[in-house]
Structure formats: structure tokens, C-alpha cells
Amino acid sequence: MPSTSPLFDLTGRRAVVTGCRRGIGLAMAEALAEAGADIIGVSAQLEAHGSEVERRVTEHGRSFAAYRVDFADRQAVTRFAEQVEADHGPVDILINNAGTIARHPSADFPDDVWDHLIEVDLTSQFVLSRELGRRMLERGHGKIVFTASLLSFQGGVFVPAYTAAKSGIAGLTKALANEWASSGVCVNAIAPGYIATDNTEALRDDEARSAAILDRIPAGRWGESRDLAGATVFLASRASDYVHGTVLPVDGGWLGR
Template identity: 55%
Template sequence: MPNFSLAGKRALVTGASRGIGQAMAIALAEAGADVICASSSEQGCNNTVEQIRALGTVNVAQVNADLSDMQAVEAMAEQALTLWGGIDILVNNGGTIYREPAVSFPLDAWQKVLTVNLDAAFLLSQKIGKAMIDQGGGKIINTASMLSYSGGITVPAYTASKHAIAGLTKALANEWGASNVQVNAIAPGYIRTDNTQALQDDEKRSTEICARIPAGRWGETEDLKGAVVFLASPASQYINGHVLAVDGGFLAR
């Protein structure tokens, strides 16, 4: 369907080296977008770039920045904007997590998680969102979480950051909707990635999680592809400030 085509669009995806970000970057390319893949290390997205290049239908490039370094984040935004003359789709997916009980949670770990997960997303949205307003429109998609809705266990900083991402999504949608910039978020359910490896390895917790999911299984990164293409495409033009749960029905229980 032409509504879902991303042909001619330019996308930037952070955290695109593996997992959910890699799947999202490939999905956008499969839908016709030229994609800039971002990671924390130089050449960190080589595998993703190779997979997109193998499609033979779109342009692909990569940039890098430490998302805890705001000067590096700003420089990456400027580099991405100049690469192909603008950005039509920004996916703020890059993030980190730290697990420890709240009573002993280190302050420096708290600050790093909030900086990487929230501050970097805001700064990228601010820099690229301004350019989107100037060019007449764009799409920003943030990666939220099931912990945008609940508290989790031993991940207070991550939970705070993902609640904040949901709020930031709505705040930016309110300000930029009239400028034809739609800001939405995807809240992945329990997806098999390295970020959730500790939960996958905990047989008791993994069994409890699957028992609550109507689909009866952990999600795969492929399960996020349709959602990101939808929110990046003209098909979602009247959707703004929404957090879309892709969770196998987890929240329904």
C-alpha cells in the first residue's frame, strides 16, 4: 500500500548496531527509506549496514556518538542532518540499563542511565525536530518500554527514564503537531535482546513473564518492524503523542 511506503525518506536510527534498533533500521530500509545507522562506537553498525546494503535498493550510512556525551550527540545530529540534506524520520532507540536494588543503586549509574536514555533523546529531538519544522514535517519515534507503565524490580533509573520518554513524547507532540511533525513512541514488550538476557536466564522470572503474555512467548526483534514502519509512514499522519505497546498482549493481563 502506498501509504506505508518510505521511498525517498531519510531516517536516523540510534542504537542500530543490534537488537531492536537493528531490526527497526532494516525495516525502514525495506520500506524504502535511506537509513543512517548510529551506535556508540566507530563502525559499530557494520553488520546492520551490510544487511541494508544487501537490499540493493536504498542508501545507507553510519555515524557514532557516546549518548552520555551531549557535545558528541549534538555533533552527530549535525552530521546526520548534513549527510543527505535533512532527516525525515528520527528513531530515538539507543539506551542503556543498570540493575541493582534501589537501596544500593549508585548515583553515577543513575545519572548515566538518565543521560543516555532521556537527555540524548531530548537533544536529538530538539536539534532534528527544529530542522523538521523548517522543512515542513517529519516523524520522531521514541523507544519507550513496559516500564513506561510499571515500576519493575531493581531498575529504578531505567524505569524513571522510560516514564519520562512517554511524557516527552506527549510534550513534543503538543508543541510540534501543528508543524506537521508527529512524535510517537513504541513500547516493546519482553523482547529477546541482550538488554533482557538476565531476565531470559532467570527461569522463574521468564516463566512468570510468559505466563502473563497472551501470545505465550517472548517477543522477537522482528515483531517491532511493522510498528516502526507504520509510525514512520504517511499511514500514521493523524497519530500524535501516542505510545504504541508491542507486547503480545502483556498489558491486557
């Protein structure tokens, strides 16, 4: 059911959620649907019908449409941006969550892996935001939310491309907000902490590393994807109309330690 508060009510809004097939993106899509939004789900491997994200969205009484897009293919991203509003009408909310990660020592980091990761985690995010954001500007309203990272603030270990991309996302959030805030388009980002997803499986499987991470998190636990729900709805709703260019950590207190 939609929120009883009009500030957080997304009824009648249409949201594109990338990387929605699992993990954080799945939780974001469900949270927006629970608040009343209809969802256009996008992922590289998203099933045309019968996906978990479709099931969760429709259980909240909202419509769901699935698109399969390779975010390493810039032309495919552009084609999707052109097609989605032709198919469904104006997009009110864009959740830029699609991404990947690769771990190699920096001295041995392969060029092709670097190029792929920067394309998926940074360039495709800009291309989709530019194309859908242009139409939001024409209409005078819209919400764009990026998924940043703790590595938008820190360096990490063995993930130079991911860190570079997520640092770029933080800068891109501010740059777009500077240009678009006065036209009614809010651009912000969420920086998840250590969330128990596929991307962090290697860390959680390393007993020493996992223990060190937990020791630093004031909340005393790994985050769950659902922990991102409130921040997602807030940044997609009227409640955040005067919030621009913010990278909002949802990290159990990690950055405050």
C-alpha cells in the same frame, strides 16, 4: 522492496536510527530500509564499514551511512545533529532507540550509574529530537519515534533509573506532540514488551522469572526484534499522519492481562 501501498512506502525518505547495531534498533533499521528508506545508523560502537546493519540495509537496495556517537556525551550528540544534515541533507525520520539498562536494588543504586543512564536513555533523546526536530518544523514535516518500554507504564524491579527514563520518554513523547503536531511533525513512541535481546538476557537466564513472564504474556512467547518492524514502519510513514503523542505497546498482550 518498498511496500506496494503508498501509505507505507518510504521511498526517498532519509531515516536516522540510533542504537541500530543490534537487537531492536537493527530490526527497525532493516524494516525502514525494506519499506524504501535510506538509513543513517548511529551507535556507540558501530563499525564504520561492514556492520550487520549495513549489510541488511544494503541488501534491500538502500544506502547506509554509519556514525559512532557516545550518547552519554551531550556535546557529541549535539555535534552529530549538526553534522548529519550537512553530510546527507534533510532527515525525514528520527528513530530514538539508543539506550542502556542497569540493575541494582534501589537502596543501593549508585549515583554515577543513575546519572549515566538518565543521560543516555532520556536526556540525549531530547537533545537529538530538539536539534533535528527544529529543522523538521522549519520544513513542515517529519516523524520522530521513541523506543519507550513496558516500564513507561509500570515500575519494574531493581531498575529505578531505567523506569524513570522510560517514564520520561512517555511524557516527552506527549509534550513534543502537543507542540509540534500542528506543524506537521508527528511524535510517537513504541513500547516493546519482553523482547529476546541482550537487555533481557538476565531475565531469560532466571528460570523462575522467565517462567513468570511467559505465564503472563497472552501470546505465549517472548517477542523477537522483528516483531517491532510493522509498528516502526507505520509510525514512520504517511499511514500515521494523524497519530500524535501515542505510546504504542507491542507486547504480546502483556498490558491487557
